[in-house]
Amino acid sequence: AQKITQTQPGMFVQEKEAVTLDCTYDTSDQSYGLFWYKQPSSGEMIFLIYQGSYDEQNATEGRYSLNFQKARKSANLVISASQLGDSAMYFCAMRRTGYSTLTFGKGTMLLVSP
Amino acid sequence: DAGVIQSPRHEVTEMGQEVTLRCKPISGHNSLFWYRQTMMRGLELLIYFNNNVPIDDSGMPEDRFSAKMPNASFSTLKIQPSEPRDSAVYFCASSYHTPGGGKGYQPQHFGDGTRLSIL
Numbered sequence: 001a002q003k004i005t006q007t008q009p010g011m012f013v014q015e016k017e018a019v020t021l022d023c024t025y026d027t028s029d030q031s032y033g034l035f036w037y038k039q040p041s042s043g044e045m046i047f048l049i050y051q052g053s054y055d056e057q058n059a060t061e062g063r064y065s066l067n068f069q070k071a072r073k074s075a076n077l078v079i080s081a082s083q084l085g086d087s088a089m090y091f092c093a094m095r096r097t098g099y100s101t102l103t104f105g106k107g108t109m110l111l112v113s114p
Numbered sequence: 115d116a117g118v119i120q121s122p123r124h125e126v127t128e129m130g131q132e133v134t135l136r137c138k139p140i141s142g143h144n145s146l147f148w149y150r151q152t153m154m155r156g157l158e159l160l161i162y163f164n165n166n167v168p169i170d171d172s173g174m175p176e177d178r179f180s181a182k183m184p185n186a187s188f189s190t191l192k193i194q195p196s197e198p199r200d201s202a203v204y205f206c207a208s209s210y211h212t213p214g215g216g217k218g219y220q221p222q223h224f225g226d227g228t229r230l231s232i233l
Contacts, residue, residue, distance in 0.1 A: 033219030043203060045224035052219065091157070095219050100145045100164060100211045102222060104157045 002027050004092050004105035011110050013082045020067070021077040021108045023092030029053075031097040034075040036066070039107070040088040048090075051075055082112045116140070120206050120225035128233050132194040135228045138187055139208030147222060148181055148191050149205040157205075163189065164211060175200075196232045203227045 003026040013019040025034065036048040051059045051066045059066040067076040079086055089109050093102040119138040127133055139146050148160040161171040163183045171181070183189040193200055207222040
């Protein structure tokens, strides 16, 4: 079975600083996809960034980047220059080859302070 | 482009009543997912459809829950009869699933959710 572990229930960061949100995964598959979603207090789930297991480069999307270490089975989200609007719950998720479904972690709550 | 559209946004009803949640996926997407989110259990996949056909409903809690997708642009999740423990946020998501998988994966795009309260 696939498993996503997010060990940080909560993280605090000051505005304009960078923050790393941890995600480790457990799978025996060779091919899979990793996703990060943001859920602000308003409740919607917003797709942020995707990393394929065969991608040679770490994914980047604006201020978001994914620190992908395949051998360690980790896919940490890095947010550079944090903004107050980044305060939200962040979920890491994985999708297996040939399957449509995602396995989600329990999430990390990020609070950005002025 | 319009995203996934869910209705209603909020629903408050009494125990025993029938509840119907609605979802319009993104045009062109061939996979649709229903999730439930609670503080205790996090995000749970209830059921998903591929090309309007239910593929995996193992997450549906019990017979009180049913889901349909009569066409590519509409799905419903029905709870009958509803119980207080069904109170949660229900999300619908859609994506494009490439047959055979491949090395690229399209993300699931979520609707804004329906906040359901059963009194």
